[in-house]
Protein backbone atom coordinates (compact mmCIF):
# COMPACT_ATOMS: atom_id res chain seq x y z
CA UNK A 131 0.00 0.00 0.00
CA UNK A 132 1.13 3.53 -0.73
CA UNK A 133 0.70 6.50 1.66
CA UNK A 134 -2.66 8.29 1.76
CA UNK A 135 -2.01 12.04 1.84
CA UNK A 136 -4.35 14.15 3.94
CA UNK A 137 -6.70 15.86 1.47
CA UNK A 138 -6.89 19.65 1.62
CA UNK A 139 -3.68 20.87 0.07
CA UNK A 140 -0.97 20.39 2.73
CA UNK A 141 2.16 20.12 0.53
CA UNK A 142 4.11 16.85 0.36
CA UNK A 143 6.88 15.36 -1.77
CA UNK A 144 5.07 13.92 -4.79
CA UNK A 145 7.59 11.11 -5.31
CA UNK A 146 7.13 9.96 -1.70
CA UNK A 147 3.37 9.63 -2.10
CA UNK A 148 3.72 6.94 -4.75
CA UNK A 149 6.06 4.57 -2.93
CA UNK A 150 5.25 2.22 -0.03
CA UNK A 151 7.87 3.65 2.29
CA UNK A 152 6.97 7.27 1.63
CA UNK A 153 9.67 9.64 2.89
CA UNK A 154 11.52 6.88 4.78
CA UNK A 155 14.30 6.32 2.18
CA UNK A 156 15.10 10.07 2.11
CA UNK A 157 15.00 10.26 5.91
CA UNK A 158 17.45 7.35 6.14
CA UNK A 159 19.79 9.05 3.65
CA UNK A 160 19.57 12.32 5.57
CA UNK A 161 20.28 10.51 8.84
CA UNK A 162 23.26 8.66 7.37
CA UNK A 163 24.70 11.93 6.08
CA UNK A 164 24.02 14.20 9.06
CA UNK A 165 23.16 12.01 12.07
CA UNK A 166 20.00 14.10 12.53
CA UNK A 167 16.32 13.19 12.14
CA UNK A 168 14.22 16.19 13.15
CA UNK A 169 16.21 18.53 10.90
CA UNK A 170 14.98 16.27 8.07
CA UNK A 171 11.47 17.58 8.77
CA UNK A 172 12.75 21.15 8.51
CA UNK A 173 14.42 20.34 5.17
CA UNK A 174 11.03 19.17 3.82
CA UNK A 175 9.46 22.54 4.75
CA UNK A 176 12.33 24.31 2.96
CA UNK A 177 12.16 22.01 -0.06
CA UNK A 178 8.39 22.51 -0.39
CA UNK A 179 8.71 26.19 0.58
CA UNK A 180 5.87 25.94 3.10
CA UNK A 181 5.45 26.46 6.88
CA UNK A 182 3.20 23.37 6.90
CA UNK A 183 3.93 20.06 5.16
CA UNK A 184 2.95 16.41 5.50
CA UNK A 185 5.46 13.57 5.59
CA UNK A 186 5.07 9.81 5.30
CA UNK A 187 7.48 8.33 7.83
CA UNK A 188 5.35 5.59 9.40
CA UNK A 189 4.29 3.06 6.77
CA UNK A 190 0.61 2.00 7.14
CA UNK A 191 -0.11 4.97 9.45
CA UNK A 192 -1.52 8.45 8.98
CA UNK A 193 0.92 11.07 7.61
CA UNK A 194 2.55 13.41 10.12
CA UNK A 195 1.94 17.12 9.76
CA UNK A 196 4.97 19.36 10.31
CA UNK A 197 4.64 23.02 11.28
CA UNK A 198 7.58 25.43 11.01
CA UNK A 199 6.17 28.66 12.40
CA UNK A 200 6.73 29.77 15.99
CA UNK A 201 3.59 31.87 16.34
CA UNK A 202 1.20 29.18 15.13
CA UNK A 203 2.98 26.51 17.23
CA UNK A 204 2.75 28.63 20.35
CA UNK A 205 -0.94 29.19 19.61
CA UNK A 206 -1.57 25.44 19.29
CA UNK A 207 0.31 24.61 22.50
CA UNK A 208 -0.96 27.46 24.65
CA UNK A 209 -4.48 28.15 23.44
CA UNK A 210 -5.87 25.40 21.21
CA UNK A 211 -5.81 22.80 23.98
CA UNK A 212 -9.32 21.52 23.21
CA UNK A 213 -8.22 20.56 19.69
CA UNK A 214 -4.68 19.34 20.45
CA UNK A 215 -3.37 17.13 23.27
CA UNK A 216 -0.36 14.94 24.18
CA UNK A 217 0.32 12.58 21.28
CA UNK A 218 0.85 8.81 21.46
CA UNK A 219 4.21 9.45 19.79
CA UNK A 220 5.49 10.32 23.30
CA UNK A 221 3.52 7.48 24.84
CA UNK A 222 5.17 4.98 22.52
CA UNK A 223 8.62 6.12 23.67
CA UNK A 224 7.92 6.12 27.40
CA UNK A 225 4.77 4.22 28.29
CA UNK A 226 6.46 0.85 28.62
CA UNK A 227 9.16 2.26 30.92
CA UNK A 228 6.97 4.48 33.11
CA UNK A 229 3.36 3.36 32.57
CA UNK A 230 2.00 5.49 35.44
CA UNK A 231 3.88 8.73 34.67
CA UNK A 232 2.19 12.00 33.63
CA UNK A 233 4.35 12.57 30.54
CA UNK A 234 2.47 10.37 28.09
CA UNK A 235 -1.09 10.84 29.50
CA UNK A 236 -3.85 12.77 27.76
CA UNK A 237 -4.87 15.86 29.76
CA UNK A 238 -7.47 14.68 32.27
CA UNK A 239 -8.13 13.75 35.89
CA UNK A 240 -5.30 11.18 36.18
CA UNK A 241 -2.78 13.63 34.70
CA UNK A 242 -3.96 16.36 37.13
CA UNK A 243 -3.65 13.99 40.06
CA UNK A 244 -0.04 13.12 39.08
CA UNK A 245 0.72 16.83 38.72
CA UNK A 246 -0.66 17.52 42.21
CA UNK A 247 1.59 14.83 43.66
CA UNK A 248 4.67 16.32 42.01
CA UNK A 249 3.79 20.05 42.12
CA UNK A 250 6.00 20.98 45.08
CA UNK A 251 9.16 19.55 43.51
CA UNK A 252 9.16 22.76 41.43
CA UNK A 253 8.26 25.13 44.30
CA UNK A 254 10.94 27.76 45.13
CA UNK A 255 11.32 26.37 48.66
CA UNK A 256 12.33 22.92 47.40
CA UNK A 257 14.42 24.20 44.49
CA UNK A 258 16.40 26.73 46.54
CA UNK A 259 16.90 24.81 49.73
CA UNK A 260 17.04 21.18 48.63
CA UNK A 261 17.56 20.51 44.90
CA UNK A 262 19.91 23.46 44.27
CA UNK A 263 22.39 22.63 47.06
CA UNK A 264 22.39 18.93 46.08
CA UNK A 265 23.17 19.78 42.44
CA UNK A 266 25.80 22.34 43.49
CA UNK A 267 27.61 19.85 45.71
CA UNK A 268 27.69 17.24 42.95
CA UNK A 269 28.91 19.67 40.31
CA UNK A 270 31.80 20.65 42.61
CA UNK A 271 33.03 17.06 42.14
CA UNK A 272 33.20 17.68 38.41
CA UNK A 273 35.20 20.85 39.05
CA UNK A 274 37.66 18.69 41.03
CA UNK A 275 37.80 16.13 38.22
CA UNK A 276 38.49 18.84 35.65
CA UNK A 277 41.25 20.37 37.80
CA UNK A 278 42.97 16.98 37.76
CA UNK A 279 42.39 16.65 34.03
CA UNK A 280 43.82 20.12 33.39
CA UNK A 281 47.06 19.27 35.17
CA UNK A 282 47.36 15.90 33.39
CA UNK A 283 46.31 17.12 29.90
CA UNK A 284 48.95 19.88 29.72
CA UNK A 285 46.95 22.11 27.40
CA UNK A 286 45.52 19.34 25.22
CA UNK A 287 41.75 19.25 24.62
CA UNK A 288 39.72 16.31 25.97
CA UNK A 289 36.24 14.91 25.41
CA UNK A 290 33.77 16.16 28.00
CA UNK A 291 30.46 14.42 27.17
CA UNK A 292 30.77 11.58 29.66
CA UNK A 293 31.99 13.95 32.38
CA UNK A 294 28.97 16.21 31.89
CA UNK A 295 26.51 13.32 31.73
CA UNK A 296 27.99 11.77 34.85
CA UNK A 297 27.83 15.00 36.85
CA UNK A 298 24.26 15.70 35.76
CA UNK A 299 23.28 12.18 36.74
CA UNK A 300 24.92 12.64 40.14
CA UNK A 301 23.10 15.96 40.59
CA UNK A 302 19.60 14.84 39.67
CA UNK A 303 20.13 11.60 41.64
CA UNK A 304 21.03 13.59 44.76
CA UNK A 305 18.00 15.87 44.23
CA UNK A 306 15.75 12.81 43.79
CA UNK A 307 17.11 10.58 46.58
CA UNK A 308 19.24 12.74 48.87
CA UNK A 309 22.27 10.45 48.56
CA UNK A 310 25.46 10.45 46.52
CA UNK A 311 25.85 7.93 43.72
CA UNK A 312 29.37 9.09 42.90
CA UNK A 313 29.75 8.65 39.11
CA UNK A 314 32.17 11.60 39.13
CA UNK A 315 33.94 10.81 42.41
CA UNK A 316 34.97 7.38 41.09
CA UNK A 317 36.73 9.15 38.19
CA UNK A 318 38.31 11.70 40.56
CA UNK A 319 39.75 8.85 42.64
CA UNK A 320 41.12 7.00 39.61
CA UNK A 321 42.82 10.05 38.07
CA UNK A 322 44.03 11.23 41.47
CA UNK A 323 46.42 8.26 41.48
CA UNK A 324 48.12 9.31 38.24
CA UNK A 325 51.13 11.59 38.22
CA UNK A 326 51.19 11.84 34.42
CA UNK A 327 49.10 10.82 31.42
CA UNK A 328 50.69 8.25 29.12
CA UNK A 329 50.51 8.65 25.36
CA UNK A 330 50.17 12.45 25.17
CA UNK A 331 50.90 13.54 21.62
CA UNK A 332 53.47 16.20 20.67
CA UNK A 333 50.69 17.88 18.73
CA UNK A 334 49.02 20.26 21.15
CA UNK A 335 45.70 20.00 19.30
CA UNK A 336 45.50 16.21 19.67
CA UNK A 337 42.84 14.98 22.09
CA UNK A 338 44.10 13.70 25.46
CA UNK A 339 42.44 10.40 26.39
CA UNK A 340 41.98 9.56 30.07
CA UNK A 341 41.46 6.16 31.65
CA UNK A 342 37.90 5.67 32.89
CA UNK A 343 36.71 3.97 36.06
CA UNK A 344 33.59 1.81 35.65
CA UNK A 345 30.41 3.73 36.45
CA UNK A 346 28.24 2.72 39.43
CA UNK A 347 25.86 -0.13 38.40
CA UNK A 348 22.81 2.08 38.95
CA UNK A 349 24.15 4.68 36.49
CA UNK A 350 24.67 1.96 33.86
CA UNK A 351 21.19 0.56 34.59
CA UNK A 352 19.70 4.02 34.04
CA UNK A 353 21.45 4.38 30.68
CA UNK A 354 20.24 0.91 29.65
CA UNK A 355 16.65 1.81 30.52
CA UNK A 356 16.83 5.27 28.91
CA UNK A 357 18.42 3.90 25.73
CA UNK A 358 15.76 1.19 25.46
CA UNK A 359 13.42 3.96 24.21
CA UNK A 360 15.16 3.50 20.86
CA UNK A 361 13.37 0.13 20.53
CA UNK A 362 9.87 1.57 19.93
CA UNK A 363 11.35 4.20 17.60
CA UNK A 364 13.05 1.65 15.38
CA UNK A 365 10.82 -1.43 15.62
CA UNK A 366 7.69 -1.92 13.48
CA UNK A 367 6.08 -3.47 16.59
CA UNK A 368 6.61 -0.18 18.48
CA UNK A 369 5.62 -0.15 22.14
CA UNK A 370 4.74 -3.89 22.19
CA UNK A 371 8.35 -4.68 21.30
CA UNK A 372 9.56 -2.34 24.05
CA UNK A 373 7.31 -3.99 26.67
CA UNK A 374 8.65 -7.38 25.62
CA UNK A 375 12.27 -6.19 25.81
CA UNK A 376 11.83 -4.73 29.30
CA UNK A 377 10.50 -8.09 30.52
CA UNK A 378 12.64 -10.56 28.60
CA UNK A 379 15.95 -9.09 27.30
CA UNK A 380 18.39 -10.14 30.05
CA UNK A 381 20.41 -6.89 30.27
CA UNK A 382 17.33 -4.65 30.20
CA UNK A 383 15.42 -6.90 32.61
CA UNK A 384 18.35 -6.79 35.03
CA UNK A 385 18.49 -2.98 34.82
CA UNK A 386 14.73 -2.70 35.46
CA UNK A 387 14.99 -5.03 38.47
CA UNK A 388 17.81 -2.98 39.96
CA UNK A 389 15.90 0.24 39.37
CA UNK A 390 12.69 -1.14 40.95
CA UNK A 391 14.59 -2.33 44.04
CA UNK A 392 16.28 1.04 44.42
CA UNK A 393 13.09 3.11 44.00
CA UNK A 394 11.23 0.90 46.51
CA UNK A 395 14.10 1.16 48.98
CA UNK A 396 14.23 4.96 48.76
CA UNK A 397 10.46 5.30 49.10
CA UNK A 398 10.46 2.99 52.08
CA UNK A 399 13.15 5.08 53.79
CA UNK A 400 11.11 8.23 53.15
CA UNK A 401 7.97 6.52 54.46
CA UNK A 402 9.73 5.66 57.72
CA UNK A 403 10.58 9.33 58.08
CA UNK A 404 7.16 10.80 57.29
CA UNK A 405 4.56 8.25 58.40
CA UNK A 406 4.76 9.19 62.08
CA UNK A 407 2.35 11.96 63.14
CA UNK A 408 5.13 14.24 64.46
CA UNK A 409 7.16 14.21 61.22
CA UNK A 410 8.33 17.67 60.23
CA UNK A 411 8.70 18.99 56.70
CA UNK A 412 12.08 20.39 57.78
CA UNK A 413 13.49 16.92 57.29
CA UNK A 414 12.71 16.93 53.54
CA UNK A 415 16.08 16.32 51.92
CA UNK A 416 15.09 15.15 48.43
CA UNK A 417 12.21 14.62 45.99
CA UNK A 418 11.47 11.12 47.40
CA UNK A 419 10.92 12.68 50.85
CA UNK A 420 8.77 15.42 49.38
CA UNK A 421 6.56 13.10 47.33
CA UNK A 422 5.96 10.75 50.26
CA UNK A 423 5.23 13.69 52.58
CA UNK A 424 2.78 15.02 49.94
CA UNK A 425 1.11 11.63 49.55
CA UNK A 426 0.57 11.46 53.32
CA UNK A 427 -1.03 14.94 53.34
CA UNK A 428 -3.15 14.30 50.21
CA UNK A 429 -4.40 10.96 51.59
CA UNK A 430 -5.37 12.64 54.86
CA UNK A 431 -7.27 15.36 52.94
CA UNK A 432 -8.99 12.84 50.68
CA UNK A 433 -9.74 10.57 53.65
CA UNK A 434 -7.94 7.49 52.29
CA UNK A 435 -4.98 5.31 53.17
CA UNK A 436 -1.66 6.75 51.94
CA UNK A 437 0.13 4.66 49.31
CA UNK A 438 3.76 5.66 49.66
CA UNK A 439 4.97 3.21 47.00
CA UNK A 440 2.03 3.05 44.61
CA UNK A 441 2.91 2.57 40.91
CA UNK A 442 2.17 6.28 40.38
CA UNK A 443 4.58 7.38 43.13
CA UNK A 444 7.25 5.00 41.82
CA UNK A 445 6.95 6.07 38.19
CA UNK A 446 6.79 9.78 38.98
CA UNK A 447 9.94 9.53 41.08
CA UNK A 448 11.81 7.54 38.46
CA UNK A 449 10.47 9.88 35.74
CA UNK A 450 11.93 12.83 37.66
CA UNK A 451 15.34 11.25 37.26
CA UNK A 452 14.84 10.20 33.65
CA UNK A 453 13.35 13.51 32.43
CA UNK A 454 15.90 15.63 34.21
CA UNK A 455 19.18 14.04 33.32
CA UNK A 456 19.41 13.54 29.58
CA UNK A 457 17.78 16.89 28.74
CA UNK A 458 19.91 18.92 31.13
CA UNK A 459 23.22 17.31 30.16
CA UNK A 460 22.47 17.84 26.46
CA UNK A 461 21.77 21.54 27.11
CA UNK A 462 25.01 21.91 29.05
CA UNK A 463 26.90 20.27 26.20
CA UNK A 464 25.46 22.84 23.78
CA UNK A 465 26.36 25.58 26.27
CA UNK A 466 29.97 24.42 26.49
CA UNK A 467 30.19 24.50 22.70
CA UNK A 468 28.63 27.96 22.31
CA UNK A 469 30.74 29.48 25.08
CA UNK A 470 33.91 28.01 23.57
CA UNK A 471 33.06 29.33 20.12
CA UNK A 472 32.07 32.77 21.48
CA UNK A 473 34.97 33.86 23.66
CA UNK A 474 33.55 37.39 23.96
CA UNK A 475 30.28 36.09 25.49
CA UNK A 476 32.25 33.82 27.81
CA UNK A 477 34.46 36.67 29.05
CA UNK A 478 31.47 38.96 29.55
CA UNK A 479 29.58 36.29 31.46
CA UNK A 480 32.57 35.59 33.74
CA UNK A 481 32.94 39.27 34.44
CA UNK A 482 29.17 39.59 35.12
CA UNK A 483 29.39 36.71 37.63
CA UNK A 484 32.50 38.08 39.36
CA UNK A 485 30.96 41.57 39.62
CA UNK A 486 27.64 40.25 40.91
CA UNK A 487 29.21 37.86 43.43
CA UNK A 488 32.00 40.25 44.42
CA UNK A 489 32.13 39.06 48.02
CA UNK A 490 32.54 35.43 46.96
CA UNK A 491 35.28 36.54 44.54
CA UNK A 492 37.12 38.37 47.35
CA UNK A 493 36.89 35.28 49.54
CA UNK A 494 38.10 33.14 46.62
CA UNK A 495 35.04 30.91 47.04
CA UNK A 496 32.43 30.01 44.44
CA UNK A 497 28.94 31.44 45.17
CA UNK A 498 26.59 29.13 47.08
CA UNK A 499 23.58 27.38 45.52
CA UNK A 500 21.19 29.61 47.45
CA UNK A 501 22.97 32.77 46.25
CA UNK A 502 22.95 31.55 42.66
CA UNK A 503 19.22 30.77 42.93
CA UNK A 504 18.21 34.06 44.55
CA UNK A 505 20.41 36.67 42.86
CA UNK A 506 19.29 38.60 39.79
CA UNK A 507 21.65 37.53 36.97
CA UNK A 508 20.18 38.91 33.73
CA UNK A 509 23.21 38.24 31.54
CA UNK A 510 23.54 34.63 32.75
CA UNK A 511 19.82 34.10 32.13
CA UNK A 512 20.15 35.63 28.66
CA UNK A 513 23.03 33.25 27.86
CA UNK A 514 20.91 30.31 29.06
CA UNK A 515 17.90 31.38 26.93
CA UNK A 516 20.19 31.68 23.93
CA UNK A 517 21.74 28.24 24.52
CA UNK A 518 18.25 26.73 24.76
CA UNK A 519 17.17 28.59 21.59
CA UNK A 520 20.19 27.72 19.45
CA UNK A 521 20.87 24.21 20.82
CA UNK A 522 17.20 23.12 20.66
CA UNK A 523 17.68 20.18 23.03
CA UNK A 524 14.05 19.25 22.28
CA UNK A 525 13.93 20.02 18.55
CA UNK A 526 10.18 19.49 18.15
CA UNK A 527 7.01 19.30 20.22
CA UNK A 528 4.30 16.85 19.23
CA UNK A 529 0.53 17.08 19.69
CA UNK A 530 -2.35 14.96 18.35
CA UNK A 531 -5.50 16.51 16.87
CA UNK A 532 -8.31 15.38 19.18
CA UNK A 533 -10.99 16.48 16.67
CA UNK A 534 -11.16 17.45 12.99
CA UNK A 535 -9.62 20.91 12.79
CA UNK A 536 -7.57 23.31 10.65
CA UNK A 537 -4.08 24.83 10.61
CA UNK A 538 -3.29 27.63 8.12
CA UNK A 539 -6.66 26.91 6.51
CA UNK A 540 -5.75 23.24 5.83
CA UNK A 541 -7.89 20.37 7.09
CA UNK A 542 -6.28 18.29 9.88
CA UNK A 543 -8.23 15.08 10.56
CA UNK A 544 -8.79 13.87 14.11
CA UNK A 545 -5.96 11.56 15.21
CA UNK A 546 -3.21 13.28 13.16
CA UNK A 547 0.15 13.80 14.89
CA UNK A 548 1.38 17.37 14.47
CA UNK A 549 5.12 18.00 14.83
CA UNK A 550 5.93 21.60 15.72
CA UNK A 551 9.57 22.38 15.06
CA UNK A 552 11.50 24.30 17.75
CA UNK A 553 14.40 24.94 15.37
CA UNK A 554 14.85 26.12 11.78
CA UNK A 555 12.49 28.60 10.08
CA UNK A 556 11.18 31.32 12.44
CA UNK A 557 13.50 30.15 15.28
CA UNK A 558 17.06 29.89 14.02
CA UNK A 559 16.43 30.81 10.37
CA UNK A 560 14.22 33.45 8.70
CA UNK A 561 10.49 32.62 8.83
CA UNK A 562 8.37 31.65 5.83
CA UNK A 563 6.11 34.44 4.57
CA UNK A 564 2.68 33.72 6.10
CA UNK A 565 -0.74 34.69 4.79
CA UNK A 566 -1.97 36.35 8.01
CA UNK A 567 -5.60 35.74 7.04
CA UNK A 568 -4.96 31.99 7.29
CA UNK A 569 -3.83 32.07 10.93
CA UNK A 570 -6.24 30.66 13.53
CA UNK A 571 -8.65 33.06 15.24
CA UNK A 572 -6.70 32.89 18.51
CA UNK A 573 -3.40 33.37 16.71
CA UNK A 574 -4.71 36.48 14.94
CA UNK A 575 -5.95 37.92 18.23
CA UNK A 576 -2.83 37.14 20.27
CA UNK A 577 -3.20 38.59 23.78
CA UNK A 578 -0.55 41.22 24.53
CA UNK A 579 1.18 39.13 27.19
CA UNK A 580 1.79 36.32 24.68
CA UNK A 581 3.33 38.43 21.92
CA UNK A 582 7.05 38.45 21.22
CA UNK A 583 8.23 41.89 22.27
CA UNK A 584 11.67 42.01 20.65
CA UNK A 585 12.46 43.25 17.18
CA UNK A 586 14.90 40.61 16.01
CA UNK A 587 16.19 41.00 12.50
CA UNK A 588 15.21 37.70 10.80
CA UNK A 589 18.62 37.58 9.10
CA UNK A 590 20.31 37.30 12.52
CA UNK A 591 18.21 34.42 13.87
CA UNK A 592 21.03 31.97 13.19
CA UNK A 593 23.52 33.98 15.28
CA UNK A 594 24.33 33.15 18.91
CA UNK A 595 23.68 36.50 20.57
CA UNK A 596 22.49 36.58 24.22
CA UNK A 597 21.98 40.37 24.00
CA UNK A 598 18.76 39.76 22.05
CA UNK A 599 17.11 38.74 25.36
CA UNK A 600 18.06 41.90 27.26
CA UNK A 601 16.23 45.20 27.60
CA UNK A 602 17.32 48.42 29.30
CA UNK A 603 15.02 49.66 32.02
CA UNK A 604 15.27 52.94 33.89
CA UNK A 605 14.48 52.90 37.54
CA UNK A 606 14.56 56.05 39.69
CA UNK A 607 16.28 54.24 42.57
CA UNK A 608 18.63 51.88 40.73
CA UNK A 609 19.27 53.96 37.59
CA UNK A 610 19.59 52.32 34.19
CA UNK A 611 19.54 48.53 34.38
CA UNK A 612 19.51 45.60 32.01
CA UNK A 613 16.80 43.02 32.58
CA UNK A 614 15.87 39.77 30.89
CA UNK A 615 12.81 39.82 28.64
CA UNK A 616 11.76 36.15 28.38
CA UNK A 617 9.13 37.19 25.81
CA UNK A 618 11.66 38.90 23.53
CA UNK A 619 11.31 36.23 20.84
CA UNK A 620 10.50 32.60 20.12
CA UNK A 621 12.21 29.84 22.17
CA UNK A 622 10.06 26.76 22.65
CA UNK A 623 12.68 24.23 23.68
CA UNK A 624 10.49 23.51 26.76
CA UNK A 625 7.35 23.09 24.62
CA UNK A 626 4.48 25.26 25.79
CA UNK A 627 1.07 25.70 27.35
CA UNK A 628 -0.48 23.41 29.93
CA UNK A 629 1.58 20.43 28.75
CA UNK A 630 4.86 22.32 28.45
CA UNK A 631 7.88 21.04 30.40
CA UNK A 632 6.97 20.46 34.04
CA UNK A 633 10.63 20.61 35.10
CA UNK A 634 11.76 23.86 33.49
CA UNK A 635 12.32 25.71 36.76
CA UNK A 636 14.60 22.96 38.00
CA UNK A 637 16.32 22.84 34.60
CA UNK A 638 16.96 26.60 34.60
CA UNK A 639 18.30 26.50 38.18
CA UNK A 640 20.55 23.57 37.27
CA UNK A 641 21.91 25.50 34.25
CA UNK A 642 22.50 28.62 36.36
CA UNK A 643 24.51 26.61 38.92
CA UNK A 644 26.53 24.72 36.33
CA UNK A 645 27.57 27.70 34.18
CA UNK A 646 28.38 29.81 37.24
CA UNK A 647 30.64 27.17 38.77
CA UNK A 648 32.23 26.23 35.44
CA UNK A 649 33.17 29.79 34.46
CA UNK A 650 34.19 30.69 38.00
CA UNK A 651 37.09 28.25 37.90
CA UNK A 652 37.88 27.71 34.22
CA UNK A 653 38.46 29.39 30.93
CA UNK A 654 37.06 27.36 28.04
CA UNK A 655 39.90 28.01 25.56
CA UNK A 656 39.37 27.93 21.76
CA UNK A 657 39.47 24.52 20.09
CA UNK A 658 40.99 23.41 16.79
CA UNK A 659 38.42 23.62 13.98
CA UNK A 660 37.95 19.85 13.71
CA UNK A 661 36.69 19.68 17.30
CA UNK A 662 34.52 22.79 17.29
CA UNK A 663 31.77 21.91 14.81
CA UNK A 664 28.06 22.05 15.66
CA UNK A 665 26.93 18.76 14.10
CA UNK A 666 24.09 17.14 16.04
CA UNK A 667 22.57 13.70 16.52
CA UNK A 668 18.96 12.98 17.45
CA UNK A 669 18.88 10.37 20.19
CA UNK A 670 16.31 10.95 22.93
CA UNK A 671 17.35 14.59 22.72
CA UNK A 672 19.08 16.67 20.04
CA UNK A 673 22.73 16.39 21.20
CA UNK A 674 26.05 17.61 19.83
CA UNK A 675 27.98 14.82 18.09
CA UNK A 676 31.17 15.77 19.92
CA UNK A 677 31.93 17.94 22.94
CA UNK A 678 35.52 18.87 23.75
CA UNK A 679 37.07 21.22 26.23
CA UNK A 680 40.49 22.82 26.40
CA UNK A 681 40.42 24.13 29.94
CA UNK A 682 42.64 26.53 31.77
CA UNK A 683 42.17 27.34 35.43
CA UNK A 684 41.49 30.99 36.14
CA UNK A 685 42.03 32.57 39.53
CA UNK A 686 39.05 34.46 40.99
Ligand code: HEM
Pocket residue numbers: 207216232233234235449450451453454455457458461523524526527528623624625626627628629630631632633634636637
Ligand atom coordinates in the same frame (compact mmCIF):
# COMPACT_ATOMS: atom_id res chain seq x y z
C1 HEM B 1 16.93 21.67 29.69
C2 HEM B 1 16.23 20.68 30.20
C3 HEM B 1 14.85 20.25 29.70
C4 HEM B 1 14.27 20.37 28.47
C5 HEM B 1 14.88 21.00 27.22
C6 HEM B 1 12.95 19.78 28.56
C7 HEM B 1 12.04 19.73 27.51
C8 HEM B 1 10.76 19.24 27.62
C9 HEM B 1 9.78 19.24 26.54
C10 HEM B 1 10.00 19.78 25.14
C11 HEM B 1 8.65 18.67 27.02
C12 HEM B 1 7.34 18.47 26.24
C13 HEM B 1 6.57 19.77 26.30
C14 HEM B 1 5.35 19.87 25.46
O1 HEM B 1 4.88 18.85 24.96
O2 HEM B 1 4.86 21.00 25.28
C15 HEM B 1 8.89 18.31 28.40
C16 HEM B 1 7.96 17.71 29.22
C17 HEM B 1 8.23 17.32 30.51
N1 HEM B 1 9.39 17.55 31.23
FE1 HEM B 1 11.03 18.52 30.56
N2 HEM B 1 12.77 19.31 29.82
C18 HEM B 1 13.90 19.58 30.57
C19 HEM B 1 14.11 19.29 31.90
C20 HEM B 1 13.22 18.66 32.72
C21 HEM B 1 13.44 18.37 34.12
C22 HEM B 1 14.66 18.76 34.92
C23 HEM B 1 12.33 17.69 34.56
C24 HEM B 1 12.01 17.14 35.93
C25 HEM B 1 12.87 16.72 36.77
C26 HEM B 1 11.41 17.60 33.44
C27 HEM B 1 10.16 16.99 33.50
C28 HEM B 1 9.24 16.99 32.47
C29 HEM B 1 7.91 16.39 32.58
C30 HEM B 1 7.34 15.67 33.79
C31 HEM B 1 7.27 16.61 31.35
C32 HEM B 1 5.88 16.16 30.95
C33 HEM B 1 4.88 17.22 31.27
C34 HEM B 1 3.46 16.84 30.88
O3 HEM B 1 3.31 15.90 30.11
O4 HEM B 1 2.52 17.47 31.33
N3 HEM B 1 11.98 18.19 32.35
N4 HEM B 1 10.18 18.67 28.74
